Amino acid sequence: MPNSELMPIGVFAQRSGLTSSALRFYADSGLLPPAEVDPVSGYRHYGADQVARATAVRRLREIAMPLAEVGTVLDxxxxxxxxxxxxxxxxxxxDAAAARQKAAVIKSVLGGDRPGLLIAALKGPVLADAVDHVLTATATATATxxxxxxxxxxxxxxxxxxEAITLTATDRFRLSTRSLVPARTAEQTWVGTVDGDDLRAAVTEIRHSALVRIEAVPHGIRLRMGQREDRHCRLLYEEFPDHRLMLASLGEVTTxxxxxxxxxxxxxxxxxxxxxxxHISGHGVDVRSPNDEHPGISLxxxxxxxxxxxxxxxxTLYPAVSTAIGPDVMLxxxxxxxxxxxRSADRGDLTTLAMPVKAAYSS
Structure with a gap:
């Protein structure tokens, strides 16, 4: 390659976003060898056609990809x-979820593994189902x-x-709430917002536990599940939306x-x-396109x-309907x-709200 088409390591570092020391490391590892090395001075030169590979190396390393995997991806x-x-x-x-869970355990036992405050004791399968139901209304981390x-x-x-423990979740387009009667009376009332991912990760173990004790501990709640390992769920300290006010202001049902x-x-x-x-009328429910460009389905x-x-x-609508309990849903x-x-036509302890969209959506 003519020398005029090559660039010294400093210039190439600026073009690729990598430091000169990183380029030397990647060269010595065989991942990104220079196009030419001066036999006398040892100076390294790179070609313009290597910028794309160098940039890809930088981006893959920024997401903590090991060196061996970087080479495999590039090839x-x-x-x-x-x-x-x-x-x-x-x-x-x-790995991050596991680290968060371990951190929750560490924080809960700092200063001694003291007993937590019992806030509810529930049958595992019942609690797991309730968690599954309300989690469908949580927002994704990307959305927030x-x-x-x-x-x-x-x-x-x-x-x-x-008398009861109530679980509620909302992403502001949906709201799902479920109330359960505890198997054992709580020692004290308690209110807090628990990390949804931590609960989601614990659902399988909850479901296979005969009885789950929910205890309030510093920075979260602890789930005690008999012979299974305790699980900890972190608290989220931001203020939860005033869902009770929203429920109270819904207005009268007209249909x-x-x-x-x-x-x-x-x-x-x-x-x-x-x-x-x-389209809801005395004839039933028709599921249609907003502009009627597709044939509707009459139910x-x-x-x-x-x-x-x-x-x-x-x-928005599908998850709200899918979590209903029983064969029929009431709108x-x-x-x-x-x-x-x-609502479930035969169960009143699960309620889900879904926000409609304006008619202008279809234009």
Whole structure:
């Protein structure tokens, strides 16, 4: 390669975003050898066509990918490289979750492993089902990354009293709440918001435990599960949205429809669009496109009250319906622009709210 097409290591470092020392390390490891080394001075020179590889090395190292894996990714076909990157990121996320869990344990026992304050004792399968139900209404970490005070939307709000323990979650488009009667009376009332990922990671062990004691400890709650290892869930200290005020201000139900859960879910699955319209009348419930560009699906339903058309994003309505308990769901509607309450027709301890979208969504 002509010398005029080569650049010294300092210039190449600026172009690639790597330091000169890092370039020497990657050269010595065989990952990014220079295009030419002066035999007398030992100066290293790189070609312009090496900038892309050097930049890729830097980016892969920024996500903590080991050197050997970096080489494998760079030499792989595009599809395989993407799979390897996803696999690595999943591993990093798993390690981070494990570290958070260990940190919660460490913080809870600092100063001695003192008994926690019992806030509820519940049958494991019952608690696991309730956690599964409300977690569908939590926000993703990605969705809350850019807004102040939104990290709390990834959590589950716990309100423990002497008569019941209530779990609530919301991403501001959905709200799900479930109340359970404890198997053992709580020692004291307690309110806090618990990290949703920590609860999600503990669900399998909760489900296989006959009885789970929920104890309040510094910085979180501790789940005691008999012969299984205790699990700790961190507290989120941001203020949880005032869901009780929202529930109290919903307004009067003007339309009520009871429909088979499986049939409604199937209609939502078969609908091709991102937004659906429910046309509710005395004839039943029709699942259509907002602009009627696709044939609708008619479902038998028991309907009382006014005829109504209401639109939802499928990703909002589907999870709300899927978590309902039993074969039928009851839709309580208050107008085309008001939240709909989705309840199990035969179980009143699980309530889910879903926000509709404006008609302008379809234009």
């Amino acid at each position: 792989a076909e595009a599809g395989e490289a993407a799979r390897l990157v996803d696999e690595h990121v999943a591993g990093v996320a798993g 990354a850019y807004g102040p005070g939104t990290a709390v939307l990834t959590g589950v709000h716990v309100e423990a009293g002497h 009520r429809a009871t429909v088979a859960k499986d049939l409604l879910l199937r209609a939502l699955e078969e609908h091709p669009g991102e937004c659906i319209a429910l 038998l339903a028991t309907v009382t009250g006014e005829a109504l058309q209401i639109r939802f994003e499928t990703t 309580d509607l208050r107008g085309h622009d008001r939240p709909v309450t989705i």
